[in-house]
Amino acid sequence: MKVLVVGSGGREHALAWKLSQEAEVVVAPGNAGIAQDVECVDLAVSDFEGLLNLCRTRAIDLVVVGPEDPLIVGLADLMRAAGIAVYGPGKEGARLEGSKAYSKEVMAAAGIPTARFGAFDQPEPALVFAREMVASGNLPVIKASGNALGKGVVVCNDLDEAEDAIEMMMLDREFGDAGSTVVVEERLLGFEFSLLTICSGQDYYSLPVAQDYKRALDGDRGPNTGGMGTYSPVAAVSADMVRDAEEKVVKPVLDYLRKEGVDYRGTLFSGLMVSQGKSYCLEYNVRFGDPETQTVMRRVNGGLLAALLAAAKGEPIPPVSISDEAAVTVVIASGGYPGTYRKEVPVGIPQDLPSNVKIFHAGTKFQDDSLVSSGGRVLGISATADSLSEARLSAYRVCDKIEFAEMHFRRDIAASSV
Template identity: 40%
Template sequence: MKLLVIGSGGREHAIAKKFTESSLVETVYCAKGNIGMKKDGIQLVDIAENDHQALIHFAKSEKIAWTFIGPEIALFEGLVDAFDKVGLKVFGPNKKAADLECSKQFAKDLMKKYAIPTAAYEIFEDYHAALAYVEEQGVPIVIKADGLAAGKGVVVAMTLMEATNALSEMLLKGKFAAGKPKVVIEEYLEGEEFSLFALVNGTKYYYTGVAQDHKRAYDGDKGPNTGGMGAYSPVPQVSDALIQEVLETVIKPTVNAMVAEARPFKGVIYAGLMMTKKGLRVIEFNARFGDPETQVILNQLDSDLAQVIDDILNGKDPVIKLHTDRYTLGVVVAAEGYPEKTITDIPLPQMNIAGSGCTIYHAGMKQGKSCLISDGGRIFFVAAQGSTLKEAQDKAYHYLTNNPIAHTFYRFDIGEQAIQFTK
């Protein structure tokens, strides 16, 4: 069968690459994709993810068996609805179901209504009321822009000045707002943070692994929030018992709640979680695979992903097996200035991974006059596997140390806390 993946980043590279490994799959297309994907035999399609009619025409003309949607913006803009309307199979939630991610207010209200554990919160549209609430509650406190923000719309304010600045940016200046600005202000939680992924079809859900992302730009979890600077899977600090607790107290009631609210979910649910001293709490939901978590999660998947998705779309229970004898760890290489004033058009050398034990997932890059050049904040992701997390970490950093690129940076401590935990 022929498959179409929507998106252009490292996440979509990982998904499309996994599909190419299936004996069921003849061709994998990616719209628009990026030039780095071509080395893995992925066919690029020069159609923007918001050009619904062109994507529908392509899927029909190429007899695409089904389409997998990677990025949240395509879900928010109703691409699934457009495909559903013309009878094309697609894996991803429709616009109403995607509110689980696209509206933080909807997600928080859903969790409150159905007793799904989450941080205490209030919602504000007025700057002065929001500021008064923050002053009353005290810091640290968490401020989230309501809506899509590419992983950057969350401020963990440790001081009143940080909170004031965040409220000003989000409510007065409308940063991240598609319509009327709105914020969710939550209690500050402390504990072990991790992400759990499940493939969902209505009330059925299938566990697909756990990962830990590193959101802050710099070592020691310093600097601004980013879309993610590295990840690893599995997470030694997360026991099998805790995974079962998440499935029973978070995933199961959430998928049932979405059905009860007439928003049945089909696609990937990504639960951002924290184990606190008071118990498990949901930080957020995403309605798709994360980036860069996908690049490590799919390396841990010991099943044919195309077969798994095909089974779910056809109402069958898939067989999902995860590797239990290895770890995957990966590091994002980003352009100087990311995530704020990012340097562009950085010349990129040919990336020779032969003998390194690493896999490279390409993201923000394009063809320049004489070589590839950067085209975004996060340029590529170096993933490595090992029988221990330390072995995987050593492989990834050995490659990065020996292949430096001017005007780029990366974190040097991905997975370090987990490695210390296992000692």
């Protein structure tokens, strides 16, 4: 069995590493760390023709698409049309992530619990809607509908902030076309978690929940990032909560899409908020989350290949074998991230790692044979152990041996849960 993983981040490293225990894996384009585990081919995720060619010349049996961008513009459709099994939704399904306005409309049409909202392509009615919301005692959240690289959501504390956000997105076009439509929705208060579900159009199977830490600094301070760390299992999310989310948020959207003629094959990532005991859907993403996937892959014993292949073929999904061990991943980021940061900074990694630690690379490359940084998030230090506290200690012991100018990482990943 030959698998092509498309992408170049920590998520793709974790997927490729796990899949390589069950199959022959090639990654395009990959990164310096992935290249130490499996073969990488230097093709951009946007080079559809190149990727299609690679599938043909290498007789690839399954393509696993990591990031959302190629899915949103139709990579999976192109490959399916060529008869290749692909794990990742087509363009239609990927609109769930590509357009927040569409996604909210689907939630409303399918009866999925979500914050009350309006979608607008003009600033005036958006402002009126936000003013009415504040007048009725609720606070608004303003969201750029398009893909704004995780920066397009402003959770407002008053009307002024909401008005500024609408103007910034719709008039100043801070996020370009991504802000030509905005969603104005009611702010909910509660506890957040995300559910990663493998979907085959007919069937679905949820992976264990991993809690992520979005803010840059300890104590959930500082700006939002792509994610600074994760841990699993999450005691605060019970099996009942997962079942409830599957029943109310996962199943109805898949049913709705199927009725609309969309055969969704890939990951459905549901962003959930539990408010007063009830789960609400904040958003859907159409791919595995990062760094959640790094932690979750550490808990997969086997069966991932069979599950992803079944999903790609539209078949019933065999359960994945999950270990009872705990896993913790701490992200090492470049100084300044998520703002501006230096690249091509030499990265030093200890030669001897304990057997329970795996380092996933998110943004590294080789320069004249030495390892240097190439992104904001650089490494994911991922440890497993019988308990969360041991896994946490193991991960941090290795973090303290990483040498990398201006590097920063959070000290409190999983701290409140051990």
